[in-house]
Amino acid sequence: MILKYDEVVRSGIAKQVAENIRSAIMDGRLKVDERLPSEEDLARSFGISRPTVREALKRLAAQNLIHSKRGPTGGNFVKRPDPEGLSKAITGAATLLVGVGAFDIEEIITARRETETICCRLAAERPDPAYLALMEDEIRVQEDKSLSDEDFCASDVRFHRALVDSTGNGPLKLMMYTVIEAFIPITNMIVFRVRERRRVASLHRDILEGIRAGDAARAVAALGQLLDYVSQSYAAALQARENRKLAGSPEA
Amino acid sequence: MILKYDEVVRSGIAKQVAENIRSAIMDGRLKVDERLPSEEDLARSFGISRPTVREALKRLAAQNLIHSKRGPTGGNFVKRPDPEGLSKAITGAATLLVGVGAFDIEEIITARRETETICCRLAAERPDPAYLALMEDEIRVQEDKSLSDEDFCASDVRFHRALVDSTGNGPLKLMMYTVIEAFIPITNMIVFRVRERRRVASLHRDILEGIRAGDAARAVAALGQLLDYVSQSYAAALQARENRKLAGSPEA
């Protein structure tokens, strides 16, 4: 008997059942791809109703821990953890955090500077033609003057994603998804109005060529310039807003 | 009417409702702390049953997007996103990934080296007495010879967490939780058998004193030595296993 019913207080049963199963997965009592007992069996063995069991299972499904399949060979199965799904989840949550103003923009820029510097260095150590080509493609996209602001930002994100991927370091990539999917868009959102695309694209090219040449210092320097420019743009945007405020209510 | 019923195909209704509400939260149509319609109202307006609505809501609750309260003033409320909850979620998922062997240990050590180096540098720029004291405490704990292996590892994690927190950079802290809660434990798990505690504690002290003195180079150097040591210990552990294998089946 893998799952046990541990004397539950009379509130949040579904939550507790979910936690019970979750811990079974986490400490390996339930292995990847293993099938859980059917919902009815679970209900019986926990002494609760099937809808309640289902609520618990849905919680786990929402956390990407299990997935379900119908039919005779169906059931609820322990899902193989995948970095892709995790990064999606992180992205969404981090985006919300950013959206609610949990972080200062300057703070975000600092984090970008430090972490992307790492990526440049690692990428330059062992340049991978495949990712170099990806970055090249995006730079070309960014040089297209007819591009919408939205598409330009999207290409910017893809460029930096390629940069991160080219490090070939799985754990680092996992961490960097937050930067790529949440922090880069927010910095773009704020500064893209005042930003000169040619400048950005040209700095992207400097980064690329630095990496291609195995010249980490050059890539890092270009990245530094890029983020300096972003930071200045942000300061300028703040200043402009301040000026509008002063001009808007001088006679008050 | 905030939530609309968008012509749904006949499968995965709960999932789609969850996605509908989720997007309403993500793009701000539902604000933080705002109350959702009662479950019955939701069921009516989506044209589905209440249990199905509840499954959807549970999915969202599992993602920390909403929380519920009973009673007349109760209901389901949009939850304020908190870094704490997010880091918990990341931690769990990353731990699973590590557990399933998704990452190479050397890769993890590299990621630790690069990212924790950042933390040392930022921490040394503006040393914060509060966090210095925390690190000092943990080093003292680690010098206690009667400590269990488990407690030593736990203290190790707390030391590195204090190091990260002392950078004062919110976005960076968010990213580093993965390292702290998932990567550090796994590296510890693998090498703690061959590891000399005195050596580790002493390197921790070097890091601390480097930061205290505002001497980033010294802290970074000590961190490097620490991770070199971890890496060597890992190699030694691998070698030992290899030897056992050879000794175990020589006549085969």
Add this chain to the structure above:
DNA sequence: TTTTAAATATAGGTCTGACAAATATCTGCG
């Protein structure tokens, strides 16, 4: 004999309707 099509059994997906439990608010009595 092989292939195809229909029946069947299994397990998740959804619905209806009900009661339990928590809790803010209202009501009436001291």
Add this chain to the structure above:
DNA sequence: CGCAGATATTTGTCAGACCTATATTTAAAA
């Protein structure tokens, strides 16, 4: 005026039923 109890609202749980997808088995047809 203050407090205890009734009340209403909303989530939490339950029971049992039916629908739907799908693998397997069985039977018919080529």
